[in-house]
Amino acid sequence: MVGTGSIWGFTGSTMTSLMFFWAIYKQYFPYHLRVYIEEYVYKLMGWVSNYVHIKFDEYTGEGLKRSEAYNSIRNYLSSKSTACAKRLKANETKNSKSLVLSLDDDEAVEDEFEGVMVKWSSSVSKNANQSNTSRGNGSDERRYLTLSFHREHRRMIIETYLAHVLREGKEIGLRNRERKLYTNNSSQEWYSRRSGKWSNVLFHHPATFETLAMDPVKKEGIKKDLIKFSKAKDYYKKVGKAWKRGYLLFGPPGTGKSTMIAAIANFLEYDVYDLELTTVQNNSELKKFLLDTTSKSIIVIEDIDCSLDLTGQRKKKNEEDEENEDEEEKKEAEKKSKVEGYERKSKVTLSGLLNSIDGLWSACSDEKIIIFTTNFVDKLDPALIRRGRMDKHIEMSYCRFEAFKVLAKNYLEIEAHDLYGEIEILLEETDMSPADVAENLMPKSDEEDANICLKRLVKSLEEEKEKARKLAEEEKKKKAEREARRNKKKAEQEEKKKKKENGDVAGENGNKI
Numbered sequence: 084m085v086g087t088g089s090i091w092g093f094t095g096s097t098m099t100s101l102m103f104f105w106a107i108y109k110q111y112f113p114y115h116l117r118v119y120i121e122e123y124v125y126k127l128m129g130w131v132s133n134y135v136h137i138k139f140d141e142y143t144g145e146g147l148k149r150s151e152a153y154n155s156i157r158n159y160l161s162s163k164s165t166a167c168a169k170r171l172k173a174n175e176t177k178n179s180k181s182l183v184l185s186l187d188d189d190e191a192v193e194d195e196f197e198g199v200m201v202k203w204s205s206s207v208s209k210n211a212n213q214s215n216t217s218r219g220n221g222s223d224e225r226r227y228l229t230l231s232f233h234r235e236h237r238r239m240i241i242e243t244y245l246a247h248v249l250r251e252g253k254e255i256g257l258r259n260r261e262r263k264l265y266t267n268n269s270s271q272e273w274y275s276r277r278s279g280k281w282s283n284v285l286f287h288h289p290a291t292f293e294t295l296a297m298d299p300v301k302k303e304g305i306k307k308d309l310i311k312f313s314k315a316k317d318y319y320k321k322v323g324k325a326w327k328r329g330y331l332l333f334g335p336p337g338t339g340k341s342t343m344i345a346a347i348a349n350f351l352e353y354d355v356y357d358l359e360l361t362t363v364q365n366n367s368e369l370k371k372f373l374l375d376t377t378s379k380s381i382i383v384i385e386d387i388d389c390s391l392d393l394t395g396q397r398k399k400k401n402e403e404d405e406e407n408e409d410e411e412e413k414k415e416a417e418k419k420s421k422v423e424g425y426e427r428k429s430k431v432t433l434s435g436l437l438n439s440i441d442g443l444w445s446a447c448s449d450e451k452i453i454i455f456t457t458n459f460v461d462k463l464d465p466a467l468i469r470r471g472r473m474d475k476h477i478e479m480s481y482c483r484f485e486a487f488k489v490l491a492k493n494y495l496e497i498e499a500h501d502l503y504g505e506i507e508i509l510l511e512e513t514d515m516s517p518a519d520v521a522e523n524l525m526p527k528s529d530e531e532d533a534n535i536c537l538k539r540l541v542k543s544l545e546e547e548k549e550k551a552r553k554l555a556e557e558e559k560k561k562k563a564e565r566e567a568r569r570n571k572k573k574a575e576q577e578e579k580k581k582k583k584e585n586g587d588v589a590g591e592n593g594n595k596i
């Protein structure tokens with residue numbers, strides 16, 4: 084391969100001479116004259132040179148809007164500049180997690196793509212007409228990046244390399260950004276232009292898959308699914324599907340559904356849009372909200388069963404459960420009246436929600452995960468949770484031993500203890516949420532060590548077990564009572580029926596006589 088320094092046709096001594104002449108030229112030629120000279124030299128070089136140059140300005144149009152292409156290229160060159168360039172500039176970019184290092188003015192860096200060498204150089208020029216370019220910060224400087232390459236590679240560079248640079252640069256920018264947690268504003272707020280559709284804060288939730296307590300096999304499965312999804316852009320395109328995936332998280336309170344969402348966001352480095360459905364007025368407003376979300380994001384609708392009346396059809400009644408169901412129906416009615424309270428404001432319907440999730444427009448922006456959470460999966464309409472809409476159903480369950488080990492490691496930094504055997508058995512026999520287990524494991528003072536916390540957990544589990552036993556006994560008793568009442572009622576009804584039949588027969592006989 085040709086040496087990188089030599090391909091531009093400069094030797095060290097030529098460079099030194101050039102720099103000398105450049106300094107003299109700058110000192111003795113007035114600025115307006117230099118502008119003309121440089122213009123003509125530039126044209127002349129274009130005629131004789133074998134190299135093609137493409138210029139990317141920092142600001143586009145009237146010089147007011149920062150060029151996205153410039154930003155992407157700067158991101159792309161950042162790692163190469165850090166490794167090779169002698170003079171770098173640290174840029175504090177808005178919404179960026181860290182400083183972005185880029186080429187300083189009048190610095191250059193080389194890049195290789197498919198065996199072809201190209202050169203990127205960063206330049207700054209003062210503008211003759213200041214009023215045209217002043218960007219409100221009093222600066223009359225124009226920065227630009229120039230890509231230079233041999234003309235024989237023109238086609239490949241323009242068609243392939245540039246697309247590669249812009250794509251990679253955008254990716255780096257997204258990875259480097261500060262992630263946000265968005266929440267939807269009420270329509271009064273955004274119609275009156277007091278705010279946008281979404282308000283945001285920086286997303287700094289510490290949950291990760293490592294700290295999430297659940298069955299390790301299940302956890303691995305979810306991680307693999309997420310990785311596969313995030314890398315499947317071309318696959319989704321090939322099969323003609325919008326690049327999005329739906330997750331349904333269900334399970335009792337405190338089993339880690341919200342924590343799992345945070346862990347997914349941190350794992351994939353996505354933003355989170357927490358959509359409060361009850362404040363969305365109608366279906367078209369819902370679409371507007373969803374259209375205003377960016378790619379690489381998770382749209383979350385928590386407690387979907389409580390947000391709106393999206394419950395499915397009730398199952399056929401089973402006679403045995405009749406009385407149970409009466410109570411259940413009362414609860415249901417209570418819940419419904421609450422929901423209807425919201426519904427007076429919100430007219431979002433099930434079909435509106437379904438259209439929003441997978442209607443035509445849902446393909447408008449890429450790489451999105453939609454997550455619903457619920458405590459009562461059976462109560463959701465099957466249409467809402469069918470595969471294709473909610474592709475993966477994840478049950479978050481009560482804490483078992485594997486999950487406990489993760490919590491013990493997180494909270495007490497231990498991996499084994501004499502009480503583990505006892506705890507394992509108790510956890511199999513008792514339904515305790517990871518939130519409750521975690522609360523027991525958390526030291527409440529400096530004096531509390533792992534031993535004390537584990538003993539507290541054992542005690543708490545034993546109490547829970549006892550409570551559950553008593554509850555089961557009461558349930559059994561109540562069931563027996565119900566059964567007896569039902570049998571009595573049945574017997575009475577049969578007695579009545581018999582009496583009626585007998586009465587009818589006696590009546591008929593009397594009539595005959």
Ligand SMILES: Nc1ncnc2c1ncn2[C@@H]1O[C@H](COP(=O)(O)OP(=O)(O)OP(=O)(O)O)[C@@H](O)[C@H]1O
Pocket residue numbers: 294295296297334335336337338339340341342343458479516517518519521
């Ligand atoms: N699986 C888990 N792994 C680690 N921590 C957990 C887990 N489940 C619960 N926790 C702890 O309990 C707290 C409550 O959990 P979380 O809010 O995720 O529960 P949830 O399932 O969303 O409950 P709800 O149904 O009431 O919304 C969390 O802050 C976390 O500290």
Ligand SMILES: [Mg+2]
Pocket residue numbers: 340341342385456
């Ligand atoms: Mg929750």
